[in-house]
Amino acid sequence: MDDRFNTAAGWVLFAGIIALGLSSISGKLFKSDRPENMGYPVEVADTAGGAAEMTVAQAMTMEGVDASKGEAVFAKCTACHTVEQGGANGIGPNLWGIMGKPIAGGAPGFAYSSALAEKGGNWDWDNMSEWLKSPRGFANGTKMSFAGLSKIEDRAAVMLYMNANGSSLAVPEFVEAVADEAVDDAAAGPGTVEGAPVDEVEAAGAMGAEQPVSEDLPAPDGE
Numbered sequence: 001m002d003d004r005f006n007t008a009a010g011w012v013l014f015a016g017i018i019a020l021g022l023s024s025i026s027g028k029l030f031k032s033d034r035p036e037n038m039g040y041p042v043e044v045a046d047t048a049g050g051a052a053e054m055t056v057a058q059a060m061t062m063e064g065v066d067a068s069k070g071e072a073v074f075a076k077c078t079a080c081h082t083v084e085q086g087g088a089n090g091i092g093p094n095l096w097g098i099m100g101k102p103i104a105g106g107a108p109g110f111a112y113s114s115a116l117a118e119k120g121g122n123w124d125w126d127n128m129s130e131w132l133k134s135p136r137g138f139a140n141g142t143k144m145s146f147a148g149l150s151k152i153e154d155r156a157a158v159m160l161y162m163n164a165n166g167s168s169l170a171v172p173e174f175v176e177a178v179a180d181e182a183v184d185d186a187a188a189g190p191g192t193v194e195g196a197p198v199d200e201v202e203a204a205g206a207m208g209a210e211q212p213v214s215e216d217l218p219a220p221d222g223e
């Protein structure tokens with residue numbers, strides 16, 4: 001038995017030595033060029049604005065993107081702008097009815113920079129989004145010293161807010177398959193959450209056998 005064990009141990013030792021030798025040889029043969037940065041370079045999309053290619057129309061289908069969110073975003077603008085009809089020009093021009101108006105034409109009494117005045121055209125959803133993303137990028141030399149709104153959903157919301165204040169540009173429609181899906185989802189509603197406890201009152205209302213719905217009372221609507 002002992003002999004056998006020694007023989008086996010010997011082979012194991014031998015195999016170990018061979019393996020060691022091989023690994024040191026192969027280490028020399030295949031000099032590993034370990035790159036300084038391990039891993040694959042991954043192109044990271046600009047996550048600050050959600051998907052980089054999202055359009056204004058698409059952003060407007062996002063939950064919570066509406067004029068009232070836009071009003072909250074507009075808090076960043078009130079240091080320089082008023083938006084109500086007849087509002088005063090401040091550091092920036094009054095913005096009543098700005099959507100659809102000529103660029104640099106929102107407040108005739110205001111001294112616009114030539115950078116903005118020379119742009120030409122009217123404000124629409126796309127150029128306004130570009131302007132609000134980076135005023136300087138849009139009109140190099142503008143007087144609007146504002147870094148910009150990096151999130152397209154913020155820009156979309158604030159545009160809806162401005163549109164609701166004296167403009168009525170048609171809201172762009174997002175008509176691709178994704179939009180249809182979003183609409184379907186919205187129509188379906190949240191549905192019943194499986195396993196969610198049913199409110200006792202609600203349950204009684206739903207069964208309603210001994211509780212004929214009085215005409216004076218609003219029918220239980222499940223709220």
Ligand code: HEC
Nearest residue numbers: 077080091092103104105106107112113116142143144146
């Ligand atoms: C620091 C002050 C300041 C802030 C903050 C600011 N703006 Fe302005 N804005 C200006 C000035 C100044 C101009 C005129 C730019 C020019 O003439 O180059 C202007 C111009 C504009 C115009 C063009 C108006 C026209 O008649 O064509 C729009 C639209 C506008 N701002 C929207 C906004 C919105 C929306 C915000 C907030 C997200 C904002 N601004 C934040 C100062 C500001």
